[in-house]
Amino acid sequence: MRETLDPWLFIYVSYAMGVIGTALMVGWSWLGMKAAEARRDRSRER
Amino acid sequence: MHGFANPARFLRIARWLTPLLLLSGIVLSAGSLAWGLWRAPAESLQGETVRILFIHVPTAWLGMAGWSAIAVASLVELVWRHPLAGIAARASALPGAVYTAMCLISGSLWGRPAWGTWWVWDGRLTSMLVLLFLYFGYMALAQASENAGQSRVAAIFGLVGAVNIPIIHYSVLWWNSLHQPPSISVGNSAMAPDFLIPLLVATVGFSLIFGGVVLTRMRTILADAQAEARLRRKAQATEGQA
Numbered sequence: 001m002r003e004t005l006d007p008w009l010f011i012y013v014s015y016a017m018g019v020i021g022t023a024l025m026v027g028w029s030w031l032g033m034k035a036a037e038a039r040r041d042r043s044r045e046r
Numbered sequence: 047m048h049g050f051a052n053p054a055r056f057l058r059i060a061r062w063l064t065p066l067l068l069l070s071g072i073v074l075s076a077g078s079l080a081w082g083l084w085r086a087p088a089e090s091l092q093g094e095t096v097r098i099l100f101i102h103v104p105t106a107w108l109g110m111a112g113w114s115a116i117a118v119a120s121l122v123e124l125v126w127r128h129p130l131a132g133i134a135a136r137a138s139a140l141p142g143a144v145y146t147a148m149c150l151i152s153g154s155l156w157g158r159p160a161w162g163t164w165w166v167w168d169g170r171l172t173s174m175l176v177l178l179f180l181y182f183g184y185m186a187l188a189q190a191s192e193n194a195g196q197s198r199v200a201a202i203f204g205l206v207g208a209v210n211i212p213i214i215h216y217s218v219l220w221w222n223s224l225h226q227p228p229s230i231s232v233g234n235s236a237m238a239p240d241f242l243i244p245l246l247v248a249t250v251g252f253s254l255i256f257g258g259v260v261l262t263r264m265r266t267i268l269a270d271a272q273a274e275a276r277l278r279r280k281a282q283a284t285e286g287q288a
Contacts, residue, residue: 005159007094014152015079018101022075022255025144026068029262033064036269043273043280 053268056130064261071254078248087240096241098156103245104252105149109177110211112142112256113204116184117211120204130264132197135204136188137263141256143181150174161224169217170225173210180207 082100089096119135122128153171154164165171184203191197218227237245 007159010095010155010159011083011097014098014101014155015083017151017155018079018105018148021144021148022252025141025259026072026255026262029140029259029266030068033262033266033269036266036273040269040273040276043276 060261060265064258067254067258071251071258074247074251078244078251081244086244092160095156095159098152100245100248102149102152102156104249105145107249108252108256109142109146109149110214112138113211116204117208120201123201133264133267136267137260139181139185140263141259146178146181166224168223169221170223173214173217177210
């Protein structure tokens with residue numbers, strides 16, 4: 001017997017994973033870059 | 047090629063290019079995903095689950111493109127000793143690994159309703175999983191290097207690991223697989239325009255985000271290296287005076 005699955009559940013989870021994963025990667029990279037550039041600027045002032 | 051090797055020149059270009067790539071990539075990706083979710087029709091065989099295509103295919107391509115970029119940059123680093131090539135290779139590893147993981151997860155989520163299983167140990171899925179482990183190995187090797195952005199061992203690993211890319215590509219032709227063979231090749235597509243156009247837009251959008259993340263990672267590595275070098279010089283100067 002073939003079980004019937006709601007395809008939309010799998011679709012929504014895929015899209016949520018794609019959007020959240022990309023947002024985390026972009027946000028983490030951007031904040032990391034800003035923190036590193038601030039460290040470099042502070043080292044220039046010392 | 048060494049005309050582009052000057053970090054100051056690179057930073058001048060990267061400062062305005064980074065937000066431009068990220069913003070345009072986010073707009074294009076969001077638009078194509080909204081199209082895929084609400085405007086694309088259901089497919090005759092796969093039904094509604096075909097919408098996962100707009101996440102799965104761009105992330106698969108970029109997972110492979112990320113390692114191809116590592117291999118090319120590693121070759122340039124080893125042969126021409128281009129000072130930014132090693133940094134570019136290291137910066138490509140994170141987005142490549144993230145997209146490879148997304149490809150595996152979205153493929154698993156597509157496989158459950160389409161094939162009736164989350165996972166099979168066939169050539170395509172296994173070689174893609176191997177790619178994810180290669181990314182982890184590369185990142186560990188690059189992190190272990192003391193010289194920021196320059197690691198011969200990581201560069202050689204990046205070149206050797208590229209052997210997995212044609213294996214992934216041809217796996218569906220060489221071995222029996224639940225995974226379908228390629229629907230798109232250069233100048234040829236078996237896909238209807240209703241799916242092909244948003245898929246290409248999603249791929250361009252995700253690629254722009256990939257490029258933007260590579261630039262942010264390169265700027266991070268350069269800024270860390272510059273701060274470290276400056277602090278080291280100051281510490282040496284202080285020791286010299288004492």
